Amino acid sequence: MNFLTVQDSLYLLARIRSVNFSRINSVVQTISSLFLLDPFLKNYIHQLSGGTKRRLHAALALIGPPFVAILDEPTSGVDPNARQQMQEILINVVKAKLTTILTSHPMDECARVCNRLGIMFNGQLACLGTIQHLKSKFSQGYTIEIKVRSISNDTNMTMIQNVQSFLLSQNQLNVETREIAYSTGSFQIKQSTPADLFELLEQHKQNLNIETYTISQTTLEQIFLSIGKKLDIDLQ
Structure with missing residues (x-):
């Protein structure tokens, strides 16, 4: 050829x-x-x-x-x-x-x-459906990215850690920290609605020195990892 x-x-x-x-x-x-x-x-x-x-x-x-x-x-x-x-x-x-x-x-x-998407795990088809169906069925809440006002490296890290502590103290949110770096933090919100979270952040935005925040759906990669963890637990 x-x-x-x-x-x-x-x-x-x-x-x-x-x-x-x-x-x-x-x-x-x-x-x-x-x-x-x-x-x-x-x-x-x-x-x-x-x-x-x-x-x-x-x-x-x-x-x-x-x-x-x-x-x-x-x-x-x-x-x-x-x-x-x-x-x-x-x-x-x-x-x-x-x-x-x-x-x-x-x-x-x-x-x-x-x-349509199928996810394979350990050689087996773990799930099959449209992307939105998989997100609706397997996602755990949503992700929020928060950026604090930039001042200095040490101050920025302290401020984003304050945001982290505040979110973790809100038991109704069931928060999991995904990543903290410089002046930004990424958090997984497993409970509560985006509207309730918006209201909470707006109330404390000034005190926490929050500059911007964005909310997004759980990604397919997070769904894959979530399914993998669940299957690992089931196999043990």
Whole structure:
């Protein structure tokens, strides 16, 4: 295959997949455009960069198209630009309603590309559903990022520790500290509503020298770790 051109390899796989001869040109043109391969059609495969080869491999997997295509970490080992390009392509593949099973480790990539997500743990499928369903079922509250007013390194650390102590003293919140650094702190709020937390912080914002704060949903990475901890406990 390395000594075929990109165009020849696409035509070859199209014929192997029994694409009708009258449609083969349009199929190859469509898949080439979808995977941004048009500038490389006359290039030999062995001349391609790693990122372009991965796009070609994904295109070859999907040409036809098959009933189901399985892509094993198609963005691993490529530079950030190539990864972003591949993610955009995979989003277009989903929009084209081509059934694709994608394996990947970066959770941000899964959140961006997939419309349904399964999490594997110790070789077993631990959960399956839409991203919002998994967040609703497995998330524990939400995350708040707090930044105090910047004065000096020592003072900033003292102020953010004061914020930490204040939040931990609010038993109704069930707070877990995620990270403390310089003038910022990240905390997991396992109980209480965002509205109640907003009200509490606004009441004490001046006393605690809080400059800004933001609230976000639990991330997929946190959900993965939460499921892992639960399964570890169940196995013990």
